[in-house]
Amino acid sequence: MITKELFEKIKETYGDVASWAVWEDEGKTPKSNMGNMDIFDLRMNPNLLNILQNNVVMVGLDFSRQVNFTKPFQNFHDPSPSANDFKIRYAFTNSVYYGAYMTDVIKNTVIISSQNMRAYLNANPAIIKRNISDFRKELDAIEAHKPEILAFGVDAFEILNQYLPKASYSKLIKLTHYSHYISKEKYKEEVMKQISMAIGL
Numbered sequence: 001m002i003t004k005e006l007f008e009k010i011k012e013t014y015g016d017v018a019s020w021a022v023w024e025d026e027g028k029t030p031k032s033n034m035g036n037m038d039i040f041d042l043r044m045n046p047n048l049l050n051i052l053q054n055n056v057v058m059v060g061l062d063f064s065r066q067v068n069f070t071k072p073f074q075n076f077h078d079p080s081p082s083a084n085d086f087k088i089r090y091a092f093t094n095s096v097y098y099g100a101y102m103t104d105v106i107k108n109t110v111i112i113s114s115q116n117m118r119a120y121l122n123a124n125p126a127i128i129k130r131n132i133s134d135f136r137k138e139l140d141a142i143e144a145h146k147p148e149i150l151a152f153g154v155d156a157f158e159i160l161n162q163y164l165p166k167a168s169y170s171k172l173i174k175l176t177h178y179s180h181y182i183s184k185e186k187y188k189e190e191v192m193k194q195i196s197m198a199i200g201l
Contacts, residue, residue, distance in 0.1 A: 001051075023093070059151050060104045
């Protein structure tokens with residue numbers, strides 16, 4: 001649980017780039033209700049603060065496409081037919097990781113191809129270092145004290161593993177990226193297995 005004051009501060013500071021692992025329930029289709037942002041309205045969802053947690057941080061690499069968010073916390077809540085955010089909802093609903101803070105390690109840089117992004121970052125290590133510095137400030141701002149970090153995909157994991165000081169987190173776990181071409185059921189099975197192996201269960 002986080003306080004209302006902290007929630008509002010995070011919304012003001014990082015609402016345009018980050019979010020929480022909380023979604024409206026799935027409806028008739030796997031992607032239904034993904035973009036319903038009423039879930040973050042404390043008047044409509046007064047139990048929200050009891051769900052949110054900052055001891056688990058889910059981290060992607062970057063925005064996968066150019067976006068124009070109109071409401072806070074829309075990242076990872078993409079209703080687009082081509083988006084795969086719904087797999088994260090399916091994988092973590094009713095788990096201890098539901099309610100985690102969600103963000104990207106590289107911000108304000110949109111390169112759709114992961115291969116091109118990898119080449120760009122390899123050629124510009126100063127950008128990685130600057131974003132890691134900003135990421136550490138973000139962890140401080142959300143009052144995350146040595147959180148468990150779940151990294152979506154190899155690239156996000158490798159950047160965090162190489163550049164983020166080990167003292168900044170309790171565990172860093174590499175997860176299959178949700179854009180991987182597998183079913184939501186298989187994705188849930190895979191990431192839960194990865195988490196279990198990483199924490200020694």
